[in-house]
Amino acid sequence: MTEAIQIGNRTITASELISLLASYQMLPHLQRELIIDEAIDENSRSANVAICTPEEVAQAKQQFYAEKQFKNEEDIQAWMAHQGLTPEQLEVIITRKLKIEKFKQATWGNKLESYFFQSKTKLDKVIYSLLRTQDVGIAQELYFRIQAKENSFADLAREYSLGPEAQTGGLVGPIELNALHPVMVQMLSSSQPGQILPPTRIADWFVILRLEKFIPAQLDEFMKVRLLNELFETWLQEQQKQIMSAPRPEAGMLPHGEGDQPLA
Numbered sequence: 683m684t685e686a687i688q689i690g691n692r693t694i695t696a697s698e699l700i701s702l703l704a705s706y707q708m709l710p711h712l713q714r715e716l717i718i719d720e721a722i723d724e725n726s727r728s729a730n731v732a733i734c735t736p737e738e739v740a741q742a743k744q745q746f747y748a749e750k751q752f753k754n755e756e757d758i759q760a761w762m763a764h765q766g767l768t769p770e771q772l773e774v775i776i777t778r779k780l781k782i783e784k785f786k787q788a789t790w791g792n793k794l795e796s797y798f799f800q801s802k803t804k805l806d807k808v809i810y811s812l813l814r815t816q817d818v819g820i821a822q823e824l825y826f827r828i829q830a831k832e833n834s835f836a837d838l839a840r841e842y843s844l845g846p847e848a849q850t851g852g853l854v855g856p857i858e859l860n861a862l863h864p865v866m867v868q869m870l871s872s873s874q875p876g877q878i879l880p881p882t883r884i885a886d887w888f889v890i891l892r893l894e895k896f897i898p899a900q901l902d903e904f905m906k907v908r909l910l911n912e913l914f915e916t917w918l919q920e921q922q923k924q925i926m927s928a929p930r931p932e933a934g935m936l937p938h939g940e941g942d943q944p945l946a
Contacts, residue, residue: 710922717921722781725788734780739773742780790913797909798901805899808862808870809855812847813839814887821881821888828878828890835878835892844887856897866891 686695694702703709734742752758762772790797798805813835815821824842827833839852847854859867865884870893873879879891899905 713922713925714918717918717925718782719778722778722785725781725785734777734784738780739777742776746776746779786910786914789917790910793913794906794909795901797913798899798905801909802899803871804860805858805905807856807858807897807899808893809853809857809895809897810870811835811839811852811892811894812845812854813843813852813890814845814847815842816844816886816888818881818883818888821890825878825881825890835890853894855894870896 686693824838828835836851840848843852863884869879869891873893875893875895881888881890
């Protein structure tokens, strides 16, 4: 007998479900979750690092409830009913999230320091002043006026700059270097705080820059979490690419398993 599920007035068979998941563009998400399940299960069997203590589960549960903004048991029950979950399934969801974090730590925790130093030049932050115009003549004139101290950078940026930085007197940041145009990264990285850089053509703009402050990235707890998640997502995307490039399964079977950058 063909298995089916009932949603509202519609009965959906297993073969139809696959087609619907594909039509609603949900198969990649399902694929992603299946890859994660396989990884944390294998991690648990091989190293026992994904075993969760009762204390960890209790803490994870409280964190989950706080994230969902549950105020009482009624809120929890209402959410479970809306999601179609049993208490056992809710427990699985909570412990799964904990196991994923353990998997990340076991797989990439000892690689964070080297990955940080490889990425540091992108993670460093800067505060800088920016003035941009599409007229090279105006850019040259404003640069000489700033150099001669006839006007402040901030005043001229407010009056002449054609980007959102005009609202802050040209001041931008703190912002990571990897969010900036490569030419700007090179200019700011090779300058000293307070140094006015002459007008430079970047895309459709003539920009005048002044580095205000350089802020080196630090491998603190926040950065460790961020890098751990980056490594995890990179791995996960690679796993999905491998699956997508593999021979297609038979019908009815689930798979298993430089544009411009902103100036500011």
